[in-house]
Amino acid sequence: MSPLKFCANVSWLFTELPDVSQRLRAAAAAGFQAVEAAWLYDCELRELQRARQAAGVDVVLINTPPGRLLHSCATSAAASTSLRMCFAGDLEAGDLGLGAVPGRGAEFRQGLDLAVTYAKALDCKSRIHLMAGRLPVGSTRSAVAKEMEAIFVQNLKYAADLLSKEGITGLIEPINTRITDPRYFLDSPHQAAEILEKVGKPNLKLQMVYLILTWS
Numbered sequence: 001m002s003p004l005k006f007c008a009n010v011s012w013l014f015t016e017l018p019d020v021s022q023r024l025r026a027a028a029a030a031g032f033q034a035v036e037a038a039w040l041y042d043c044e045l046r047e048l049q050r051a052r053q054a055a056g057v058d059v060v061l062i063n064t065p066p067g068r069l070l071h072s073c074a075t076s077a078a079a080s081t082s083l084r085m086c087f088a089g090d091l092e093a094g095d096l097g098l099g100a101v102p103g104r105g106a107e108f109r110q111g112l113d114l115a116v117t118y119a120k121a122l123d124c125k126s127r128i129h130l131m132a133g134r135l136p137v138g139s140t141r142s143a144v145a146k147e148m149e150a151i152f153v154q155n156l157k158y159a160a161d162l163l164s165k166e167g168i169t170g171l172i173e174p175i176n177t178r179i180t181d182p183r184y185f186l187d188s189p190h191q192a193a194e195i196l197e198k199v200g201k202p203n204l205k206l207q208m209v210y211l212i213l214t215w216s
Contacts, residue, residue, distance in 0.1 A: 006034075007032060007034035007060055008023075008030065008036075009036050009038070010026075010040075011036075011037050011038035011040075014027065020043045022051070024055045025054065028056055033057060035057050035058070035060070036060055037061075037063075039065060040062065040118065041114060048121075048122060052122055058123070058124075060126045061127045062115060062118060062119060062124055063097070064099070064108070064111045064112055064115045064130055065114060065115065066097060066131065067096075069111060095133065095134070096184060097130075097131020097132050097134075098111060099155045100133050100186070101133040102136065104133070105154075115128050116163070116166060125166070125168055126168070126169065127168065127171050127205075128163065128168055129170075130155075130159050130204075131173075132152055133185055135185060149195065152185070152195060153198050156195070156201070164203050169204070169205055170204045170205070172186060172207065173192075174186045174191065174208065189206065
């Protein structure tokens with residue numbers, strides 16, 4: 001059996017430091033050799049590259065953006081390493097991913113492109129978590145489940161084809177609806193396994209965080 005490997009999630013750890021680039025250095029100082037992050041798109045990409053290289057840590061997982069991208073702060077179209085995307089407010093507005101959300105397919109693809117850009121620039125050729133998103137406000141799970149599943153399957157097929165060209169694995173993660181997020185669409189490992197079977201792409205896998213899945 002291979003030894004367990006641990007990485008620091010710098011979205012939830014070292015939060016006394018305001019900037020993700022500082023948290024990368026803190027993770028390395030604490031003895032971590034790898035890190036993951038939920039969202040780091042409001043951080044200037046060139047600075048993240050410098051911080052990662054200086055810290056000597058591997059970035060092994062990032063998420064797709066939580067919602068729509070308001071604007072790019074890139075200094076030029078060609079200067080991808082100067083990229084910074086601004087989407088502040090969408091978490092507060094209720095977005096937590098767009099993969100299964102009706103009417104948001106174009107925004108999901110835009111966010112996926114951004115995630116791939118960051119992953120490549122940070123040498124994160126391992127995994128991108130393709131966030132499903134929440135039920136539309138005012139809807140019931142029974143009323144929208146079939147529509148959202150069909151949308152998610154379609155978007156995952158698109159994502160898998162795109163990621164396969166870059167050698168990246170896409171992940172989906174169920175989140176419990178008892179406490180963590182009552183409106184998150186993907187809420188059980190059984191549902192996730194059924195969706196992966198329908199997608200049928202070898203570079204899409206199931207990610208499970210025991211605490212998030214079972215916390216009650």
